[in-house]
Amino acid sequence: MAGENRKAVVLVSGGVDSTTCLAIAKREGFEVFALSFNYGQRHRAEIEAAKKVAKAFGVKEHLVLDVPLGAIGGSALTGGIEVPKDVPVEQMQARIPVTYVPARNTVFLSLALAWGETLNAADIFIGVNALDYSGYPDCRPEYIESFEKTANLALKECVEGRMRIRIHTPLIKMTKAQIITRGVELGVDFSMTHSCYDPDPVGRACGRCDSCILRKKGFAEAGIPDPTQYAP
């Protein structure tokens, strides 16, 4: 059944990972329904990036949902806590950082399920990776596998045997450099993407948050020029 259904919901944040993930879903032949979230993140510039990317890849539809994670708080990305700067990569992964957003991927994937079920899209793509990442627990393979099991128990279409949800994580074992290299191969223009957690008022990247550091390192290791506009 899953093979016949060629619609996929792809979570698109507008960063390097989700953009490459979108390119991979397209390359695999899926009709792509892009899903982005306005969740009160301080780096809302990423939504504009997501729109550009979705358009560039000719997605079937791009839905941007408002999700009230800001009303819940508990994160440097949505609340008053400062975004850490200049943290060495080894330290990022030693413990879960303050930019962690409680239950973010669970909330996002749940909404992807809801949309997927109405679209009859059994395939959901999410650009998590467990190598060059920020140490978030909801990016690990064991979490994704468990969510997939839960999804197949939750949905009417699954329980009635017409659909089997598959959560695709094509980047999960890739380094940032590999993700960038693969993205370039698939025609991604990374100048459209946005990674910085703490951009300046005109949207330029800080160059110093975890997300910027991992991005810079990825371009350097891939030997590909970094098209990011950094604040001076």
Added chain:
Amino acid sequence: MAGENRKAVVLVSGGVDSTTCLAIAKREGFEVFALSFNYGQRHRAEIEAAKKVAKAFGVKEHLVLDVPLGAIGGSALTGGIEVPKDVPVEQMQARIPVTYVPARNTVFLSLALAWGETLNAADIFIGVNALDYSGYPDCRPEYIESFEKTANLALKECVEGRMRIRIHTPLIKMTKAQIITRGVELGVDFSMTHSCYDPDPVGRACGRCDSCILRKKGFAEAGIPDPTQYAP
């Protein structure tokens, strides 16, 4: 650890089940944080009921979140599909009805996790029941157990060993009559509650949707007068 933490997030829709569930959480000694959702449901009267109930039980806080399930559609409760009327109870449970909302409990529980983690509340109460219910897959014990496992893999506080999420479903094996009887024992004033999927403009229950039928049957079987205001 779980025993020391006496805060609970209780999902409160303002209906019979969630109100009894709230009363049980209070009776078990939890400090209750009530969580309701404005998800584009046509029976938004339930949010006013939830507010009354939360106040009557002296919850610590009541958060009402806007969730964009209406933007996603796929349900008689949020979309243009008509709410079925006069369906016999046996038929309701024979197949999942059009009032099913895609991934609703997964979305709601995910947001409860997010709030729970910021509050340091490891206990989440949800008034699902698998006997006198509408046949929704995300009310079954196997779904709830799977969600609980996923939650414990998703959250920073769980992965770092400071919290273990427990999803409480005290009503899961109760009939509607038992739920009503238990609610009355615990001091619930059911005249405050709202169950109807399709109330009239002044908020009176239709008496004919699945939710009204199950509610009426419950009061009748419990031998307790039904305080519901039905439309003439």
